Amino acid sequence: RKRTDIATLSAKNDSEHVLLRARIQTSRLQSNKMAFFSLRQRTDTIQAMLAVDDKQVSKQMVKWAASLSDESIVLVHGTVVKSPESIKSCSIDDVEIQVSEIWLVAGLEGRLPFSLEDASRSETAPEVEGQFSRVLLDTRLNNRIIDLRTQTNQAIFKLQHAIGDLFRDYLNNNGFTEIHSPKLQGAATESGASVFKVGYFKGDAFLAQSPQLAKQMAIAADFERVYEIGPVFRAEDSNTHRHLTEFIGLDLEMTIEEHYHEVKELLDGMLKTIFKGLKERYAKEIAVVSKQFEAEEFKWREETLTLTFREAVDLLVEDGVDRENLDDINTENEKRLGRLVKAKYDTDYFIVDKFPFELRPFYTMPDPNDPTLTNSYDFFMRGEEILSGAQRIHDPEFLCQQMRAKGVDPESMKGYIDGFRMGCPPHGGGGIGLERVLMLFLKLNNIRRASLFPRDPKRLEP
Ligand code: ATP
Numbered sequence: 001r002k003r004t005d006i007a008t009l010s011a012k013n014d015s016e017h018v019l020l021r022a023r024i025q026t027s028r029l030q031s032n033k034m035a036f037f038s039l040r041q042r043t044d045t046i047q048a049m050l051a052v053d054d055k056q057v058s059k060q061m062v063k064w065a066a067s068l069s070d071e072s073i074v075l076v077h078g079t080v081v082k083s084p085e086s087i088k089s090c091s092i093d094d095v096e097i098q099v100s101e102i103w104l105v106a107g108l109e110g111r112l113p114f115s116l117e118d119a120s121r122s123e124t125a126p127e128v129e130g131q132f133s134r135v136l137l138d139t140r141l142n143n144r145i146i147d148l149r150t151q152t153n154q155a156i157f158k159l160q161h162a163i164g165d166l167f168r169d170y171l172n173n174n175g176f177t178e179i180h181s182p183k184l185q186g187a188a189t190e191s192g193a194s195v196f197k198v199g200y201f202k203g204d205a206f207l208a209q210s211p212q213l214a215k216q217m218a219i220a221a222d223f224e225r226v227y228e229i230g231p232v233f234r235a236e237d238s239n240t241h242r243h244l245t246e247f248i249g250l251d252l253e254m255t256i257e258e259h260y261h262e263v264k265e266l267l268d269g270m271l272k273t274i275f276k277g278l279k280e281r282y283a284k285e286i287a288v289v290s291k292q293f294e295a296e297e298f299k300w301r302e303e304t305l306t307l308t309f310r311e312a313v314d315l316l317v318e319d320g321v322d323r324e325n326l327d328d329i330n331t332e333n334e335k336r337l338g339r340l341v342k343a344k345y346d347t348d349y350f351i352v353d354k355f356p357f358e359l360r361p362f363y364t365m366p367d368p369n370d371p372t373l374t375n376s377y378d379f380f381m382r383g384e385e386i387l388s389g390a391q392r393i394h395d396p397e398f399l400c401q402q403m404r405a406k407g408v409d410p411e412s413m414k415g416y417i418d419g420f421r422m423g424c425p426p427h428g429g430g431g432i433g434l435e436r437v438l439m440l441f442l443k444l445n446n447i448r449r450a451s452l453f454p455r456d457p458k459r460l461e462p
């Protein structure tokens with residue numbers, strides 16, 4: 001017999017016999033003769049009732065079933081019956097199951113570290129003493145498997161999946177090829193500062209801090225347009241709400257016909273398609289998350305606002321920030337810029353273009369009209385960076401010169417430079433942090449909530 005998916009049950013199934021496997025979300029013994037259960041499959045719940053009868057169900061059976069721990073997995077035989085009134089505590093509210101047999105499939109060892117009910121409470125609701133205490137993020141992450149069972153987390157990871165899917169779809173429809181570049185590298189990439197060193201037989205290897213070099217080499221190899229979704233490793237001891245030591249990079253690289261704006265516009269079109277896709281196709285999941293993480297709806301404009309780095313600095317200076325402190329825009333000022341832009345232009349999404357040369361990596365193309373600036377951009381959501389990208393230098397001699405200017409020894413990246421010696425077309429690209437996009441779209445306030453099993457300087461488990 002096939003097991004029933006409770007989401008498909010409604011009044012039309014009245015009197016049908018069903019077999020189903022589910023978790024006990026909650027149970028309650030009512031007198032010695034009757035027990036009520038809320039049974040859950042993923043995010044759907046249905047009420048089930050087990051009552052003593054003169055055929056199969058004994059008093060002992062009712063008592064035993066009611067004593068099973070919450071979150072146990074049971075197999076249930078029963079009959080669908082119309083409920084006399086709507087069941088508010090369950091997502092299937094018009095029918096319930098009259099149980100004739102119940103079998104334990106998988107029980108629990110020990111107690112649950114917290115109830116799913118507590119883990120699902122609004123993050124802004126005030127705690128009421130004696131009624132519930134908030135489940136702290138660290139406790140959740142230490143018990144991530146239970147934590148991930150909440151409706152909110154089920155929705156968050158559906159949305160994470162959706163972002164990757166929309167990214168892939170958009171690029172597939174625009175002539176891109178998906179690539180898979182190695183994460184083990186023979187030399188520290190990009191800049192030596194922030195890579196993990198791992199033992200590699202008798203020597204060492206390094207974990208890639210981005211697919212930067214590989215995606216550029218794919219362009220030199222005539223792939224024209226490439227993207228990658230893969231892990232990125234950063235050995236930075238950054239204990240902030242937005243840094244992980246391993247995150248998922250959504251990276252792309254493409255050739256340029258005439259101007260680096262082609263890349264910027266493609267990235268912009270893609271991100272807006274992702275936002276629109278989430279809003280239109282995943283409204284249910286967004287609504288579920290917003291019950292726990294209240295947030296103003298994420299807003300963007302049809303025509304994206306682009307500020308140059310200089311204009312962004314001017315906005316901050318006008319608002320009272322000392323120009324002396326604005327050689328770079330730090331996290332605090334980024335947030336401030338986000339608030340200023342929101343007030344003035346009513347958008348949570350914007351681009352900052354033309355960063356100064358000293359703020360960008362050696363492979364960034366300078367602005368031909370002003371060599372103190374570069375053809376580079378960062379994209380922001382709610383005042384935090386989600387994307388960084390640029391036109392790249394494709395001339396090997398010029399690349400070596402820029403490397404030396406940034407204190408990188410060209411000898412240490414010979415393989416990369418040789419890629420350009422065989423002729424490489426003009427190109428540009430960008431990299432996005434998947435967890436940052438998810439965190440900021442939903443306003444989760446901590447990147448760890450947007451990562452299945454987050455890795456940070458203090459966490460390698462579970
Ligand atoms: P990128 O993607 O360019 O690395 P990022 O947002 O990670 O972007 P960083 O240059 O690594 O940028 O850091 C940006 C900001 O994060 C810094 O200006 C700093 O304010 C903050 N930050 C980084 N590390 C720490 C830390 N350990 N403690 C507090 N703040 C930090």
Ligand code: AMO
Nearest residue numbers: 210212243244247386387388389429430431432433
């Ligand atoms: P960058 O270092 O700015 O650029 O990284 C690109 C994007 O990745 C995300 N990100 C992070 N997410 C979580 N934890 C971190 N520690 C972290 N660091 C970065 C951010 C950021 O915008 N090679 C370039 C990209 C390119 O030019 O194509 C690069 O890696 O969302």
